Amino acid sequence: MSLDFDVFVVDPKPIPGAVPGFEEAVGPATWPPTTSTLIRDDGGALLVDCLITEREARELAAWVKSHDCEPAYVYITHPHADHFLGLTEILAAFPEARPVALAESVPAMQEQISPAYMQVWGGFFPGQLPGKPVSPAPLDGTTIPIGGSAASVIPVGTTDTGHSSVVHVPRLSLVVAGDVVYNRTHMWLAGSTPGSRASWARALDAVAALEADTLIAGHRNPLAADDDARRQIGECRRYLADFEAALERSPTPAELIDRMTAAHPDLANPYTLWVAAYDLLGTRT
Ligand SMILES: [Zn+2]
Numbered sequence: 001m002s003l004d005f006d007v008f009v010v011d012p013k014p015i016p017g018a019v020p021g022f023e024e025a026v027g028p029a030t031w032p033p034t035t036s037t038l039i040r041d042d043g044g045a046l047l048v049d050c051l052i053t054e055r056e057a058r059e060l061a062a063w064v065k066s067h068d069c070e071p072a073y074v075y076i077t078h079p080h081a082d083h084f085l086g087l088t089e090i091l092a093a094f095p096e097a098r099p100v101a102l103a104e105s106v107p108a109m110q111e112q113i114s115p116a117y118m119q120v121w122g123g124f125f126p127g128q129l130p131g132k133p134v135s136p137a138p139l140d141g142t143t144i145p146i147g148g149s150a151a152s153v154i155p156v157g158t159t160d161t162g163h164s165s166v167v168h169v170p171r172l173s174l175v176v177a178g179d180v181v182y183n184r185t186h187m188w189l190a191g192s193t194p195g196s197r198a199s200w201a202r203a204l205d206a207v208a209a210l211e212a213d214t215l216i217a218g219h220r221n222p223l224a225a226d227d228d229a230r231r232q233i234g235e236c237r238r239y240l241a242d243f244e245a246a247l248e249r250s251p252t253p254a255e256l257i258d259r260m261t262a263a264h265p266d267l268a269n270p271y272t273l274w275v276a277a278y279d280l281l282g283t284r285t
Contacts, residue, residue, distance in 0.1 A: 002041065002042075003039075003040070003041040003042075003146070003147075003148075003149050003169075003171055003172060004039075004040055004041075004172070005037055005038060005039040005040070005169070005172060005174060005216075006037070006038050006067065007035050007036070007037050007038075007216055007220075007227075008035065008036045008037075008038070008059075008060050008063050008064075009033055009034070009035050009220055009222065010033060010034050010035075010051060010056045010059075011033055011222065012030035012031060012032055012033050012268065012269060013030060013031045013053070013125070014028050014029070014030055014031075015029050015030060015031050015124045015125070015271075016029065016123065016124070017029030017271070018275075019271070019274045019275055019278050020278070022271060022274050026270050026271070026274075029271045030269055030271055031082065031124065031125075031269075032182075032185050032186070032219040032268055032269035032272060033185065033219060033220055033221060033222055033268055033269070034049075034051055034052070034082060034083070034218060034219055034220075035049070035216055035217065035218055035219070035220050036048065036049050036050050036051055036060050036086075037049070037167075037176045037216045038063075038064055038067060038069075038071070039146050039151065039167075039169055039172070039174075039176075040067065040069050040146065040147065041146045041147030041148055041149040042147030042148040042149075043069065043147055044069075044072055044145060044146045044147025044148070044149075045064075045067075045069040045070065045071040045072065045146065045147070046071055046072070046073045046074075046075060046144055046146045046151060046167075047064060047071040047073070047074045047075070047090065047097070048074075048075050048077060048167050048176040048178075048216075049075075049076060049077055049083040049084065049176075049178060049218060050074055050076070050083070050084060050086035050087050050089075050090045051082070051083070051085075051086035052081060052082040052083070052084075052085045052086055052121070052125065052128075052129065053085075053086070053125055053128040053129060054086075054088075054089055054128060054129065054130050055128065056086065057085075057086030057087075057088070057089035057090055057130075058089050058093075060086060060089075060090065061089055061090055061092075061093035061094070062093075064090075064093070064094070065093070070094050070096060070097070071090075071094055071097045072096070072097060072098065072145070072146075073097065073098050073099075073100055073144050073145075074087065074090055074091075074094075074097050074098070074099045074100070074136070075100055075101065075136075075139070075144060075151075075153065075167060076099065076100070076101040076105075076109065076136045077101075077164065077165050077166065077167065077176070077177070077178025077179070077180075077218065078105060078159070078160075078161050078163065078164040078165065078178045078179055078180075078218075079101075079105045079106075079108035079109045079111070079112055079161055079162070079163060080112065080160070080161050080179060081112040081113065081117070081121050081133075082121075083178065083179070083218060084099075084101075084109065084112075084135075084136065085113070085121070085129055085130055085133050086130075087099050087133070087134050087135075087136065088130035088132055088133060088134055089130065091134065098137070099134065099135075099136035099137060100136050100137055100138070100139040100144070101135075101136040101137075101138070101139060101165075102138075102139060102153065102155055102163055102165050103138035103139065104155070104163050105162075105163035105164075105165070106135060106136065106137070106138050108161070108162060108163060109135040109136060110135045112135075113133035113134070113135055118133065139153060142154070142155075144167075146169075149169070149171055150169075151167050151168065151169045152167070152168045152169075152170070153165050153166075153167055153168075154166050154167075154168055154206065154207075154210070156180055156202075156203035156206045156207065157199050157202070157203055158195075158196050158199040158200065158203075159178075159179055159180045159199070159200045159203045160179045160187065160188040160189070160192075160200070161179065164178060164179060164180050164203060165178065165180075166178060166180050166207055166210075168210050168212065172214070173211075173212045173213040173214060174212055174213075174214045174215070174216070175207060175210055175212040175214070175215045175216070175229060176215075176216045177207060177215050177216065177217050177218065178218045179218045179219065180200075180203050180204070180207055180218075181204070181207060181215055181217045181218075181232050181233060181236050182217050182218070182219050182220075182232075182236060182239075183215075183217035183219065183220040183221055183224045183227065183232050184220070184221035184223065184224040184225075184235070184266070184267055184268060185217070185219040185220065185221050185267055185268040185269055185272070186239075186260075186264070186267045186268070186269050186270060186271075186272035186273045187200075187236065187239055187240070187243075187272070188272055188276070189243055189272075189273075189276040189280070190272075190275045190276040190279040190280070191279060192276070192280070194244075197240055197243070197244060200240060201237065201240050201241075204233050204236055204237055204240075207229075207233060208229075208230075208233050212229045213228070213229055214227050214228070214229055215227055215228070215229035215232050215233070217232060219268070219269070221267065221268035222268075223266075223268070239264060242259075242260065242263045242264065243260060243276075246259035246260050246263070247280065247281075250277075250281065251281070252281060253274070253277035253278045253280075253281045253282070254277075256276075256277040256280075256281060257273060257274055257277045260273055260277075261273070
């Protein structure tokens with residue numbers, strides 16, 4: 001078997017809406033479509049990120065098994081529970097797999113599975129999360145073997161959360177980008193600051209410098225035309241710049257939402273934009 005990869009995508013999931021007027025204006029609140037990527041070579045395999053609900057993680061495990069391989073490693077790109085609570089089900093299906101992450105990101109991952117945070121995540125997905133969430137262990141170094149090949153882990157700092165990273169497989173000209181790059185999907189900017197947004201722009205530069213052709217985003221619109229790396233990085237750079245400019249000019253959440261929706265009309269999960277607008281500009285109308 002030669003080096004290749006495949007992507008598992010889950011559709012947007014309904015969540016309880018908490019932003020005034022969203023359901024009336026747009027429709028039910030949703031969590032964005034999310035990916036997990038399997039990279040295989042010579043009987044070795046690496047799974048990158050593993051979703052959040054028990055059901056989708058079980059479906060992911062069955063999908064991995066259908067590829068006739070056992071992942072030796074599961075790498076988690078960043079400390080957001082929607083990319084790793086599925087680990088419990090994945091490890092039940094593949095007990096030999098080693099769950100790993102950047103050493104500096106592990107404390108934040110442990111915080112994500114603390115009772116307080118699990119209550120928050122349980123509010124989004126009531127009755128759907130694993131009872132015994134687990135956190136990955138620190139990765140030794142920055143290389144993960146995949147059969148006869150290897151992937152490199154690149155730390156890129158703060159994006160939509162601190163201690164983000166991407167996985168680079170040079171022989172495939174592939175980057176698996178976690179939440180550093182979004183594919184035709186609104187980017188998570190709730191809780192962001194001018195500093196965190198500038199850091200995110202620098203992270204995009206770091207990914208661009210890898211000059212990969214293919215990029216798998218952690219959140220990928222099912223209607224996205226392709227996984228072209230340069231297009232996605234360019235679109236995310238523009239989204240951040242447009243958001244910064246629109247935020248500056250918008251005294252109210254509604255104005256920020258209008259400006260961003262006009263500039264980026266067809267992106268998946270507009271609820272993400274509404275949450276950011278109300279978080280950053282209060283409830284002023
Ligand atoms: Zn995410």
